[in-house]
Amino acid sequence: MYEIGGPADWAHLVDTYPFPVPASRRSDWYSTTGQYLDWFIPDRVAVAADYDGVHLTVHGYLSTPGVAIPLVANSGATVLAGWDPDATFWLRDGVITIDDEPTEWRRTSDRPWAPEPNSP
Helix, strand or coil: EECCCCCCHHHHHHHCCEECHHHHHHHHHHHCCCCCEEEEEEHHHHHHCCCEEEEECHHHHHCCCCCCCEEECCCCEEEECCCCCCCEEECCCCCCCCCCCHHHEEECCCCCCCCCCCCC
């Protein structure tokens, strides 16, 4: 599991597994950062060769998104965008197993949430 606790962790991940996205992110990230740069994101297929998933800590979420983060090994920058706090993106199938049947929940008029009647 690779953990992002701040901008340096994100930059290291992108520098190690770079995937250039200059045209697809140019206008969005210019609107966010005010900079035209060569933009990179992590190559998820390459990351999956070494890690089961990537976890963004709450501190990482609060300190990293929305800013241009310069890269060291690549000429350009990156932006962390589209993540939730304390989220994990699983990159490999079969990493998470469910030992039992899942319970489906629904909202009801008398209770905010209740298990579906036919759930185990």
